[in-house]
Amino acid sequence: xxxxxxxxxxxxxxxxxxxxxxxxxxxxxxxxxxxxxxxxxxxxxxxxxxxxxxxxxxxxxxxxxxxxxxxxxxxxxxxxxxxxxxxxxxxxxxxxxxxxxxxxxxxxxxxxxxxx
Amino acid sequence: xxxxxxxxxxxxxxxxxxxxxxxxxxxxxxxxxxxxxxxxxxxxxxxxxxxxxxxxxxxxxxxxxxxxxxxxxxxxxxxxxxxxxxxxxxxxxxxxxxxxxxxxxxxxxxxxxxxxx
Numbered sequence: 001x002x003x004x005x006x007x008x009x010x011x012x013x014x015x016x017x018x019x020x021x022x023x024x025x026x027x028x029x030x031x032x033x034x035x036x037x038x039x040x041x042x043x044x045x046x047x048x049x050x051x052x053x054x055x056x057x058x059x060x061x062x063x064x065x066x067x068x069x070x071x072x073x074x075x076x077x078x079x080x081x082x083x084x085x086x087x088x089x090x091x092x093x094x095x096x097x098x099x100x101x102x103x104x105x106x107x108x109x110x111x112x113x114x115x116x
Numbered sequence: 117x118x119x120x121x122x123x124x125x126x127x128x129x130x131x132x133x134x135x136x137x138x139x140x141x142x143x144x145x146x147x148x149x150x151x152x153x154x155x156x157x158x159x160x161x162x163x164x165x166x167x168x169x170x171x172x173x174x175x176x177x178x179x180x181x182x183x184x185x186x187x188x189x190x191x192x193x194x195x196x197x198x199x200x201x202x203x204x205x206x207x208x209x210x211x212x213x214x215x216x217x218x219x220x221x222x223x224x225x226x227x228x229x230x231x232x233x
Binding site for chain 2: 031033035040041042043044045048050055056089091093098099100101102103104105106107108109110112
């Protein structure tokens with residue numbers, strides 16, 4: 001079974017530029033998550049999709065971050081314009097369902113973003 | 117208030133020794149799930165072990181066991197017979213059901229474990 005795929009693995013941009021990350025979840029997984037992991041910290045949930053609808057985006061800085069999951073499969077996360085404090089690893093995860101408390105999330109390898 | 121607290125930024129252990137990584141959590145829900153993940157330097161998050169709030173027995177998976185003390189709201193990970201490959205960041209996480217009916221996974225800040233020969 002193929003895992004969660006993310007690209008690119010690494011990205012370096014200048015502040016005020018824009019950047020986009022792509023995620024392909026495990027086939028058949030209805031729930032997709034984007035997490036931001038700043039160096040030395042735990043992952044913080046940015047947005048959670050159920051199929052192509054958003055169920056939680058309370059921690060997404062909506063003035064600069066946007067995400068979509070068209071057709072309920074692949075997802076893109078965009079930052080425009082980027083700030084220095086956006087430097088982090090962006091992790092995508094998916095799970096078969098988005099309900100219940102025993103729902104294992106499977107993670108991609110992440111995209112490491114450096115804003116200079 | 118932090119939902120998941122991991123008070124040990126770093127831990128050192130010698131190969132073949134056992135080590136306990138601490139995790140306390142905060143929730144008013146009766147139903148929740150507790151997870152431990154391992155994150156090696158390569159970056160991927162690897163699921164290790166799960167404990168449900170209604171599970172009466174402590175979870176075990178090979179060399180990993182979870183010391184679940186519900187009244188104290190703690191879910192410590194015990195790794196027995198440490199191996200060099202266990203060196204990594206370890207994250208405790210909790211899944212709770214939101215008002216929407218969907219559940220979300222919240223992570224602690226992690227503990228860096230270093231295993232020495």
